[in-house]
Amino acid sequence: MDIFGIPIQALMGQLLIGLINGSFYAILSLGLAIIFGLLNIINFAHGALYMMGAFCAWIGLTWLGLNYWVALVAVPVVVGAFGMLIERTMLKHLYQLDHLYGLLLTFGLALIIEGLFRYRFGISGESYPVPELLSGGFNLGFMFLPKYRAWVVAVSLVVCFGSWFIIERTKLGSYLRAGTENPQLLQAFGINVPLMITLTYGFGVALAAFAGVLAAPVLQVNPVMGSNLIIVVFAVVVIGGMGSIMGSIVTGLGLGLIEGLTRVFYPEASAVVIFVIMGIVLLLRPAGLFGRER
Amino acid sequence: MNGKHIGWIVLLLIGLAAPFVVYPVLVMKILCFALFACAFNLLLGYTGLLSFGHAAFLGSAGYICGYSMQSLGLSPELGLLAGSAGAAALGFIFGSLAIRRAGIYFAMITLALAQLVYFLALQFPFTGGEDGMQGIPRGRLLGLIDLSDTMNMYFFVLAVFLFGFWVIDRAIDSPFGQVLKAIRENEPRAISLGYDVDRYKLLAFVLSAALAGLAGATKTLVFQLASLTDVHWHMSGEVVLMTLLGGVGTVFGPIVGATIVVSLQNYGAELGQWVTVLTGAIFVLCVLAFRRGVVGEVAHLIKRSGIRP
Numbered sequence: 001m002d003i004f005g006i007p008i009q010a011l012m013g014q015l016l017i018g019l020i021n022g023s024f025y026a027i028l029s030l031g032l033a034i035i036f037g038l039l040n041i042i043n044f045a046h047g048a049l050y051m052m053g054a055f056c057a058w059i060g061l062t063w064l065g066l067n068y069w070v071a072l073v074a075v076p077v078v079v080g081a082f083g084m085l086i087e088r089t090m091l092k093h094l095y096q097l098d099h100l101y102g103l104l105l106t107f108g109l110a111l112i113i114e115g116l117f118r119y120r121f122g123i124s125g126e127s128y129p130v131p132e133l134l135s136g137g138f139n140l141g142f143m144f145l146p147k148y149r150a151w152v153v154a155v156s157l158v159v160c161f162g163s164w165f166i167i168e169r170t171k172l173g174s175y176l177r178a179g180t181e182n183p184q185l186l187q188a189f190g191i192n193v194p195l196m197i198t199l200t201y202g203f204g205v206a207l208a209a210f211a212g213v214l215a216a217p218v219l220q221v222n223p224v225m226g227s228n229l230i231i232v233v234f235a236v237v238v239i240g241g242m243g244s245i246m247g248s249i250v251t252g253l254g255l256g257l258i259e260g261l262t263r264v265f266y267p268e269a270s271a272v273v274i275f276v277i278m279g280i281v282l283l284l285r286p287a288g289l290f291g292r293e294r
Numbered sequence: 295m296n297g298k299h300i301g302w303i304v305l306l307l308i309g310l311a312a313p314f315v316v317y318p319v320l321v322m323k324i325l326c327f328a329l330f331a332c333a334f335n336l337l338l339g340y341t342g343l344l345s346f347g348h349a350a351f352l353g354s355a356g357y358i359c360g361y362s363m364q365s366l367g368l369s370p371e372l373g374l375l376a377g378s379a380g381a382a383a384l385g386f387i388f389g390s391l392a393i394r395r396a397g398i399y400f401a402m403i404t405l406a407l408a409q410l411v412y413f414l415a416l417q418f419p420f421t422g423g424e425d426g427m428q429g430i431p432r433g434r435l436l437g438l439i440d441l442s443d444t445m446n447m448y449f450f451v452l453a454v455f456l457f458g459f460w461v462i463d464r465a466i467d468s469p470f471g472q473v474l475k476a477i478r479e480n481e482p483r484a485i486s487l488g489y490d491v492d493r494y495k496l497l498a499f500v501l502s503a504a505l506a507g508l509a510g511a512t513k514t515l516v517f518q519l520a521s522l523t524d525v526h527w528h529m530s531g532e533v534v535l536m537t538l539l540g541g542v543g544t545v546f547g548p549i550v551g552a553t554i555v556v557s558l559q560n561y562g563a564e565l566g567q568w569v570t571v572l573t574g575a576i577f578v579l580c581v582l583a584f585r586r587g588v589v590g591e592v593a594h595l596i597k598r599s600g601i602r603p
Contacts, residue, residue, distance in 0.1 A: 042398050093582060099398045100344045101581050104538065107531060108577025115570030231527065235406040238399060268417060275410035279391055282403065286394035 006264055012143040014260045020149060020218060022256015023156030024050075026249045027211040028233045030163055031204035033242040037180035038200045041091060041102030047230025048113040049205050053079050053212025054221045055117060058128050068131035068217070075213050076206035083205030087198050110227065117223040125222035152214050159210065160249045167245050176200065235278040241291015251289060301546050305459075309452050318448045319516065324556045325455040326513040331536040331548030332462050333505035338534075339543030340466055341498045342478030346401045347388065347408025348506050348533050353525030354411060355381040355507030356514040360427040361420055363515075370433045370441055374454070374511045381507020382500050384411070389499030393492055396481075405527060412525045426521030430514060447516065454512050458505050463545060465501060474498055528570075535573060538580045541587030550588050 028046055035043050056075045060066035066074065086109065094101050130148045137146040167173035178186045179196055187193045212226075219225060233252075240251030255274050263270040281289065312321045330352055337343045359377035362368040368376065392403040415421045422428070432441035441447045465471050473494050476484040485491050514520045523529065532555060540551025555573075562569055580587070586594055 036398075042402065090578065090582060097585075100401065101585070103344070103346075103398060103401055104534065105578055105581040107534075108574040108581065111531070111574030111577065112571050113574075115567055115574060118570065119567040227527070231405055231409045234402040235409075238395070238402055238406065271413040271417075272410050275406050275413075278403070278406055282391045282394050 009143050011264055014264045015257060016145070016149055016153070016260075018257045018260015018263070019153050019253065020156075020256070021259060022253040023153055023160075024211050024215060024229065024252075025233055025236045025256055026160050026252030027156060027207050028229065029236045029240065029248040029252050030160060030245060031207040032233065032237055033245065033248045034163075034167070034176070035201055035204040036242050038176065038183075038197055039087075039091065039095070039102070040099050041094070041106065042099070042234075043201075043204065044103055044106040044230065045086070045109040045113065046106075046204075046208050046233070047226030047228075048110040049079055049083060049226070050208040050212040050215070050229060051117065051223060051226030052082075052113060053209030054128075054216040054219075054225065055121070055212075055223075056209070057213045057216045058126050058221045061128065062126075068213075071213050072210070076210040079209035079212075080202040080206030084198050084202040087201040091201065092194070092197075110230075114223055114227060121223055123223060125220035125225075128216035128221050130217045148217055152218060156211075156214065159207070163207070164245045164249065232274055235274050237288075239274075239278050239281045239288060241288025243288070244290045247288075247290025298545065305546070305549070306456070309456070313445065313448045318444050320556070320560055322448055322451045322516045323513070323560075324553050325451050326509050326516065327533075327536065327556050328549040328552040329455050329458045329512070330506050330509035331533050331540070331552045332459055333502045333509060334533045335537045335542065335544075335548045336462050336465065336505070337498060337502045338537060339547075340471060340478060341474045341495060343393075343495065343499070344401045344534070345388075345392075345404040345499075345502070346527070346530050346534070347404035347406075347411075348502075349525050349527065349529035350388070350408035350411040351381040351385060351503040351506035352510035352513070352529060352533075353415060353520070353522075354384055355510035356520035356524050357415065357421050357427065359511035359514045360430040360520040363433060364427065364430045365420070368433075369437060370435050370450075370515055373433070373515065374508060377511025377514070378504045378507040381510065382504035385500045385503020385507075386496070388503065389496045393495045393499070405530065408525070408530055409527060412522070412527070415522060415525045421520070424522065426519055427514075428519045430518045430520065432515055432518060441515070451512055451516060454508065458508055459549075461501075462505065466545070470494070470497070531577075532573070535577055535580075537587075538585075539576060539587055541590035541593075542585075544587065544589040544593065547587050547589035554588070 028050060032043055032046055035041060053075050056078060057068070057071040060071045060075065061068070090105060090109075091102065094105060134148040134151050137144050138150070139145075165173075167176055175186065175191055175196060179191075179193060179200075183193050215225070236252055236255055237248070239255065240247045242248070255277065258277070259270055259273055262273040269276075309325075312318075330348070334345065334348050337345055355377035358380040359373040362376045363370065363373040388404060388407050391407065392400050395403060416423055432447060434440050435446075435450060439446050439450070441450060466474075473484065473489055476487070476489070477491055477494060481491060510524060513524070536551035536555045537548045538551070539554060540549065541547025558572070559569060562572070565572065584591070
């Protein structure tokens with residue numbers, strides 16, 4: 001069975017990979033948006049912390065014998081705590097300064113983290129086995145669906161929409177939204193805003209680390225996996241605009257699919273398609289698809 | 295005579311004496327990066343725009359210069375011109391897109407566009423992909439001076455650097471430069487004074503890109519190669535670091551910053567992977583405790599001690 005001369009098997013396979021990449025774009029841009037909303041900082045270290053998540057899972061398995069399921073819970077907690085340490089010791093000194101300093105500081109942190117991992121592990125990368133429970137796959141008749149890939153997409157969607165629910169529909173989320181609008185007023189109501197900022201940064205970082213653990217069995221665990229991803233995620237954020245949580249999720253998944261389709265129909269352009277879309281969106285709708293100027 | 299004149303004279307003397315004291319190729323590398331950082335500073339220091347994609351101009355001008363000299367057989371002065379013109383054209387495209395968003399988005403857009411250029415450089419056949427372009431001839435300047443001689447090359451590079459630096463210095467002191475500073479200080483106010491802010495930003499961006507391109511083309515001539523390193527985002531980060539370390543918005547700061555960073559990389563080559571870590575650590579330190587940079591800090595000390603230069 002062919003569609004436009006492409007075997008449906010290959011098409012579906014690439015779409016699935018696109019959806020997986022899209023899930024990572026969604027989780028990372030979601031974290032960036034939450035952090036930016038409250039801290040007014042673009043976290044350049046987001047990619048490095050995602051890579052750290054993947055490596056912590058690998059280290060846990062190889063050195064400590066902790067399995068995938070433990071890593072899925074423990075790694076985001078550990079890396080999130082590391083993030084909170086960064087916020088407490090460094091980022092908090094920058095809130096009164098221009099936004100650009102936050103970007104520069106986290107850029108420096110990204111270089112440090114990436115450099116340390118490169119020093120220890122080289123750039124060839126390590127492979128992480130698919131957990132036993134999720135190995136194998138389903139035969140859907142028109143394609144073979146590996147269980148692990150289906151799991152990544154499903155769990156990413158749950159995490160994305162769970163985050164959306166917490167932020168848009170719960171009391172805790174209402175504090176977060178209020179802090180984004182006017183932190184001074186929120187503080188006047190007796191909310192501990194500095195603590196909230198620390199926890200928010202930790203949550204954003206934990207999301208990145210969670211994506212890293214999910215990615216470990218599908219992609220090569222590699223010190224540069226984060227920096228390659230973060231630049232694409234920046235483009236995703238520019239396309240979607242950081243105004244809405246749902247916007248980040250939809251843009252991330254959509255662009256992942258488009259990238260997958262490009263890989264099928266015109267592979268040469270697959271590395272650049274998202275950047276080209278960013279250019280077009282900037283021409284037509286400078287504030288981004290879901291953004292508002294602020 | 296004011297502080298700036300003294301600075302110019304010191305710069306000229308150091309430039310003339312340096313190749314007899316230090317390995318000339320290293321000084322040439324420093325001069326290329328100093329021009330690159332000064333061009334970048336025109337944008338960050340004087341217009342308040344943080345471009346995280348300046349490697350695209352450095353690298354693509356290098357490729358264009360290399361291609362026009364190696365395959366088209368142009369003379370070195372035309373090669374530099376072609377490289378700068380190419381970078382200016384690219385700067386026009388980047389600038390037109392990026393100035394549609396302000397602040398933090400501007401940085402992300404330029405970074406993403408530069409990554410696009412990186413992938414193009416990786417895939418286009420004429421760039422040589424992973425291997426880059428090698429063995430680019432230096433040629434004869436104006437058909438007369440043989441640039442394969444190191445000292446001839448050195449003084450040519452020094453002349454190119456001084457020309458580029460003079461252009462930037464003139465631009466900063468001109469009415470155009472005053473408008474740029476006004477935009478940096480208070481954009482809504484500059485708009486209310488009737489300035490077409492976007493046109494000024496775009497012009498500053500194109501000028502900065504062209505001079506960054508001049509630096510890249512000169513670098514290609516010096517090392518006789520053009521490679522992916524110069525279009526990689528690490529390079530965009532390095533130029534930010536040079537400017538930050540030397541002093542954002544100071545005339546001589548980027549030169550000092552470039553000298554420190556290039557020397558560090560040169561003498562710290564045996565550090566291997568630690569160079570990246572060290573670069574990152576300097577970044578963090580500069581942002582947290584040293585935001586004025588070397589030159590900015592010195593100027594601040596002089597001001598505070600009450601000595602009038």
